[in-house]
Amino acid sequence: MTQTVDLIWLSEHIAERSVKGIALAASTLIREGKIAVGMQMPAVRDLAEQLGVSPATVSAAWAQLKKQKVLAGKGRGGVWVSGNTVMPRPIRFEKIGNYGDNIRADLAMAAPDPTLLPDLQPALQAALRSPHLNSYLREAISPLLLAAIQPRWPYAAEAFLATDGGFDAMNLVVQTLVSPGDRVVIEDPTATRLLDMLDNVGAEILPLACDEEGPLPEMLAALLQKSPVMVIYQPRTHSATGNSISAARQAALAETLAQSTTLIVEDDGIGDLSAAPAWSLGSLFPERTLHVRSFSKAYGPDLRLAVLSATAEMVRRIQAWRNFGVSWTSRILQDSVAWLLQDVATQEKVAAARAIYRQRREKMLTALAAHGLTLPLRDGLSICIPVASEQYAMITLAARGIAVLPGERCRLGPTQFIRVSIACLQETQLEMLASALAIASGREARLSSDL
DSSP states (O other): OOOBOOHHHHHHTOOSOSHHHHHHHHHHHHHTTSSOTTOBOOOHHHHHHHHTSOHHHHHHHHHHHHHTTSEEOOGGGOOEEOOSOOOOOOHHHHTTTOOOSOOSEEOSOOOOOGGGSOOOHHHHHHHTTOTTTTOOOOOSSOHHHHHHHGGGSSSOOSEEEEESSHHHHHHHHHHHHOOTTOEEEEEESOOHHHHHHHHHTTOEEEEEEEETTEEOHHHHHHHHTTOOSEEEEOSSSOTTTOOOOOHHHHHHHHHHHTTOOOEEEEEEOSGGGOSSOOOOGGGTOTTSEEEEEEOHHHHOGGGOOEEEEEOHHHHHHHHHHHTTTTOSOOHHHHHHHHHHHHOHHHHHHHHHHHHHHHHHHHHHHHHHHHTTOOOOOOOSSEEEEEOSOHHHHHHHHHHTTEEOEEGGGTOSSSOOEEEEEOTTOOGGGHHHHHHHHHHHHTHHHHHHHHO
C-alpha cells in the first residue's frame, strides 16, 4: 500500500507559504530523502487548508515540481513523488535536434546560413580599440553600440541594456519581472524557449490566439481581464509562423492595451533579417514597454548579442539581478556589432542575405505547390506547414531522413503544424523535400480521397 506523506508533518516543514516557498520546501525534503520516491502527497485541498492558503497556490507549487519531473499524477489518483533530483531544464528546447543518425536533411533549426553572414574580422579588430577594454566598469551598454542602435530603434527609449543574445534578454526579463504563479499572456504559437522560461519560473501561461495578421485583439482583451503581469509577442517576423503584424492590427492592439497597465514585452528575434519595418508599442506606452532585438541571426550567432530597451527603472532592476552573474556583455562583442551596424558593405551583405532567404522560401513554396500544397509566402528563415497529424508528419519525414520542428514544441493550443527551415536549403534536395513534406502534411491522402 502506498504511504502518504503526513499532512501535519509536511505543513510544519513549509516556512514560506507561497508557491515558491511550498515548492522549495517539498523539493528539499524529497532531495534529502525525508520524503521517499513513490510516496503519495497529501490532497491539495487538505494541505491548502492546513497552510491557510488557496488550493491554487498548492497546485501551482506542485505544477512546478511536475515540470521538473519530481512529482507526477493528477485528479482522483492524487500526486506522488516520481523522482528525487530537482534540475530545471528547458524541456521543449532540449528535444529539438534529437533525431538520431539517419538524418540527411536537418530542417529543424532555423539557424542562419553561415555563408550569408558578414565577415567579423574587421569588426572584431575595430572593437579591440574600445576605450574601456578590460575594464570592470559595469556599464549597461557600450557608448559605441548605443550610438549605433539609437537612430534605428523604433521608439525613443529611456534606457538600453546589451545582453548575451535575444533569449538571454528574454530570460532576464522573465526572471526579474515574473514571480511564481503570475499570469503571462503570450502568443500561441511562440518561440519554444520562451515557453520553457515561463515554465521554469512557475508562471501561469495564458495563450493568445493569432491569425495571419498577428494576435487577435478581442482575445487579448479577454485575457487582460485576468490581470496578467505582462504580454509577450513578436512584433516583426514570427519565428514559428513567419507572419508579421499588419499596420491595422498594430493599431487594434494598441487600442486594446490602452485599457490596461500590463507590461508589454516585444521579442524581435529575427531582427535585421526581417522584411517588415521595425516598430514598437513603446512609441505609445514607453513607461511599460520592453523591446528586445537580437543581432545574432543577421550578423552572427557567435556574437551572442541583443539589445533591450525599457524605462531606466526597469533596466536598473534587470541589471541588479544580472549582477549575480556576468554583470555585463563583452565590450568586444558590443563594439563589433556597433561597427557592423555602421559599415556600408556589411549592411549590403545583410540586405543580400535577406533577399536570398526570400528566394529560398519562394523555391520551396513553388515546389510544394507542384505537389498540391499551396502556402502563403510570409517571411523568416522557415515556413510553417499545417498538417493533419504532427505525429504522422514526424514519423513520415524521419523515415525519409528529414528532421523538422513539430508544432508541439512551440504551441499551447491544438493546431497541428510543422516548422521547416529554409535557411540552408539545397536545390539538389528540393524535389525530394517537397514530395516528402506534401505526403507528411496529409495532402496526398486528401487528394486520394477526393478522386
